[in-house]
Amino acid sequence: MADISLSDLKVFAHVAHHRGFQKAADALGVSRSSLSHAIKGLERRLGVRLLHRTTRSVAVTEAGEQLLLRLNPLLRELDDVLDAVSHGQDELVGTLRINASKGGARWLLKHVVPSFQQRYPRVALDLVAEGQLVDIVAEGFDAGVRLAESVPKDMIAVPFGGDVRFVAVAAPGYIQAFGLPVTPNDLMAHRCIRQRLPSGKRYRWEFEQGNRQLALDVPGTLCLDDNDLMVEAACAGLGIAFVPEPFARPALDEGALVLLLEDWTPASPGLCLYYADFRHVPAPLRAFIEVVREATQH
CATH class of the missing domain: 1.10.10.10 (Winged helix-like DNA-binding domain superfamily/Winged helix DNA-binding domain)
Known part of the structure; x- marks a missing residue:
């Protein structure tokens, strides 16, 4: 051979x-x-x-x-050896392109990017935040960031940031005017702020309690495609929103929103940095992964 x-x-x-x-x-x-x-x-x-x-x-x-x-493992190991020989850790240069959801980009900017830029000042970071899931290889990205459930099966995933849960929230004034939903099915009689996915489909709100799982196409006359906007609409009393908890947390802490149906919204695996398992993993990406893991441990 x-x-x-x-x-x-x-x-x-x-x-x-x-x-x-x-x-x-x-x-x-x-x-x-x-x-x-x-x-x-x-x-x-x-x-x-x-x-x-x-x-x-x-x-x-x-x-x-x-x-x-x-x-594939042999090719990755060979690339690692060649990178170790040709580049010292303090000499990393190049451009690192990452496609992320808005929430993922926000987490990276707060917990990872400052340390990464301080440690590797000659690496240019191109962080693109968009709602639609793209083929990172075809679009020329080194890595992507999405919720674990959305990561393509043929990718290597690096979890970070811990578990996350989607929560139903509403303004106190809305609850006073329209009542408190006790079960997910009660939402069918409420004004819900619906979500339009990048694919064009409406998101079905998913709930879980023990072995019971529900996915509801809730009613509502307002439909948005951005988590921040849905939180703002809920704060304005326009209805009940269903968003990742980090987006609603500031308004919850301030009392502008209240949590609903808490026993129906368990946490699930959160964000992952992912990349193709067949290709050379460039030294800047390997360094970025290391900083992500450090930030997750702290």
Whole structure:
């Protein structure tokens, strides 16, 4: 197997991750035909088919999955060794691009970014906050930040910030005027501030108590797509909002809002920094992950 090149193995890892030659070619900055030629040569030398190809899609064969299982950790370890040799920790340079939810970006700005910039002043941090979940590899990001439940299954996830819960909140004046909901089903008779997801669908409010789980398409004439705006609307007495607790916490502490249905809103796994498991992990990202882990432990 001495004639199998490391370059061809990396090409296979890229094509397998993207499930297509064109996306892999775009990510690597090479032609589609060169990737196809490399894969055919690799399959010929190994004597097995690694990919099933059709005119519309690419799928990894069983032999290909077995190779990936062993190959990805080896590629990551090799990248770590090369980075350790070529860069001292105090000499990190480059740009780190991270796509995050608004809440995730807010947490990073408060707990991670100041320490990271002080420790690595030559690394430029490009932090993009947006509501819509994107393909971080296709869009050219080094990492993403989302709630654990939204992280793609083929990514490596680094939890941080602890668990989080969604809470139902309303202004005291609203409760005085319209009454206190005792169970989630009581919300069906209330004015709720509904949420529009980036996909265009309305978010169904999710509740849990023991083994009971509910997902309600609550009623309401006001629909928003931003957690901060929903909190402001609830403070103005426009209805009941359902948001991640950190967004509502300042208003709760000030008494501008009250918690509702607390025994129906348990905490769940919170934010994760995630990145592709097939690709070279650049030294700035590895350094950022270390600072994130430090901030989580404190």
